[in-house]
Amino acid sequence: MEKLNTLKDEILKCVKCGTCRSVCPTFRVIGRETASARGKLTLIDAYLKGEIGLTEEYQRHIKECTLCGACRDTCPKGVNTVKLYNSARADLIEKLGVPVTASIVFKNLLESGRLMDMALKIATRLQGLIFKDASVESGLLSRFSLPVIGKGRLLPPLARTFFLDLPEVKGLSGPARTKQVKVAFYAGCGINYLMPEVGKASIDILKKAGVDIIVPGSQVCCGMPAFASGDAAIARSMALKNLEVFEAIDCDYIATSCATCGHGLKHMFVDLLSDSPDLKRRVEAFSAKVKDITELLVKVLGFKAEIIEAGVKKTVTYHDPCHLNRAQGIRNEPRELLKGNKNIAFREMSFPCSCCGLGGGLSIANYDLSIEITKRKIEAVRDSGAEIVATACPGCMVQLRDGLHKYGVKARVAHVVELI
Ligand code: SF4
Ligand code: SF4
Known part of the structure; x- marks a missing residue:
């Protein structure tokens, strides 16, 4: 990942036209210049010139962003705003350290799949005490105001059995059995801990498409939440662990049903693991195999949705x-x-x-x-x-x-x- 102070030329490409404001979701709500890409670039520029420090205001403006990329894609000068924001966030962590809560979650839990599993299994048992059933689809509401979560927010319940622990998924962790297309499935935290039903549907559809499926049980978080928060070191550890897990598998493709994980596996891994020629070659070979499940089904496997008897639409x-x-x-x-x-x-x-x-x-x-x-x-x-x-x-x-x-x-x- 490039250091913020090496990206000054990227900031200079901005001609302050304001086109980015028209597509920015945070600017649409806040209506303040600092919420837009143009405003954030001005702030980063001032910070790099030493005109402002790492004030709370600066930190807030840098974080008031969904990293959606709409500004980057609409910018007539091709300013890579998201790259700048990621580097600005990493710079904050480098200078100020990782916030305590994030440090506990990312460093002590996410980096080690087993600890994460244990902590969340305990949380699965306790969630009924803290949350009440919202009586709407798959949702829990906090009974009282909680740190970070607040009150009245609809949250998904933790799965009773995590996706990677399901007996039918554990049975897919061995080597591929046939000579047909071999697909390794990357679940990611959302599917593993919250939505195993999405993982099961993914496996079912891949089976219908006629591929051999492998689900490695030792895969860990892709690292995207840590990366977005600026903790590139933890994200790198996670990327390396996953690279080693999937390198050990004989597969043609690595499929995921999570858009964020897919972006991480395809792009962030290359960003974080290209610091030696050997690692660069390995991570590029890995990333070339990664496909979003919809991309794999349509573009690679030519899968057509099953013609279901026409019923109630x-x-x-x-x-x-x-x-x-x-x-x-x-x-x-x-x-x-x-x-x-x-x-x-x-x-x-x-x-x-x-x-x-x-x-x-x-x-x-x-x-x-x-x-x-x-x-x-x-x-x-x-x-x-x-x-x-x-x-x-x-x-x-x-x-x-x-x-x-x-x-x-x-x-x-x-x-x-x-x-x-
Ligand atoms: S659209 Fe691009 S060039 Fe125009 S203000 Fe935004 S970042 Fe700068
Ligand atoms: S990436 Fe951030 S600044 Fe750019 S459009 Fe999205 S929310 Fe706005």
């Missing part, structure tokens, strides 16, 4: 995760799969690519801003008239469910693989 709309649409350029594949199901009447919502509000750690750093960004998305879902919002990222699913509950819109959230 469900109206479905689709939310583009930023980490799939912008970060990986995958827009058509999920839609193609959904439209292939005869029992789906597909309805495009307005601004399907606008950010749901979760990304960049914003839902932890500033939940009120994060859920206010979600409002626009929920209004678009409501106006589409869809009964189901499909998407391809467990993180977006969590945010959409919270937003639907908060703004009183009746729709169900599902992953694409659960609908085909």
Whole structure:
């Protein structure tokens, strides 16, 4: 990862045209220059020139961002804003250290899969004391105000049995058994701890597509949450661990059903693990195998959704995760799969690519801003008239469910693989 002070030329590319303001979800809500890419670049420039220090205000403005990438993609001068923000966040951690809570979570838990598992298994037993069933789809509400979480926020319950512990998944951890296409499945924390049903649907659809599946049990968090918070050292440890786990497997592809994990495995790993020619070669070989499950099904396997007997049609709309649409350029594949199901009447919502509000750690750093960004998305879902919002990222699913509950819109959230 490049140091912030080596990116001065990237800042100089900005001509202050303000185009980025028109697409920025945080600017739309806050309406202040510092919320936009142009404002953040001005602040970083002033910091690098020594005109301002690492004040609380500076830190807040750097974190008031979902890292959605809309500003980068719309910038006529090609300023890589997201690269600058990531380096600015890493610079904060380097100078100020990792916040205590994040340090506990990332360093002592996420880096070691076993500790994370143990801690969350205890939490699974305790969640009924802290949360009450929200009587809406897959959701718990905090009974009282909690640090970071607050009160009245809809959270997904921890799974009773984590995806990687399911007997049918453990049975897939051995070597591939046939000579057909061999696919290793990367679950990620969202699917493993919160949504094993999405993992099971992914395995089922890959089986239907006729591939040999391997699910390595020793995989760990991809490191994207740590990376977004600026803790590049922990993210690097996680990337290296996963690289070693998947290198030990004979597979043609590595599939994931999480847009954020896919972006991390394809791009962040290369960013973090290219510090020696040998490691660079290894990580590039690894990343070349990574496919989002929709990309693998449509582009590689030529999978057509099963022709189901036409029945009662469900109206479905689709939310583009930023980490799939912008970060990986995958827009058509999920839609193609959904439209292939005869029992789906597909309805495009307005601004399907606008950010749901979760990304960049914003839902932890500033939940009120994060859920206010979600409002626009929920209004678009409501106006589409869809009964189901499909998407391809467990993180977006969590945010959409919270937003639907908060703004009183009746729709169900599902992953694409659960609908085909
Ligand atoms: S669109 Fe690009 S060049 Fe224009 S103000 Fe934003 S970052 Fe600068
Ligand atoms: S990455 Fe997204 S939220 Fe952050 S400044 Fe750019 S457009 Fe705004």
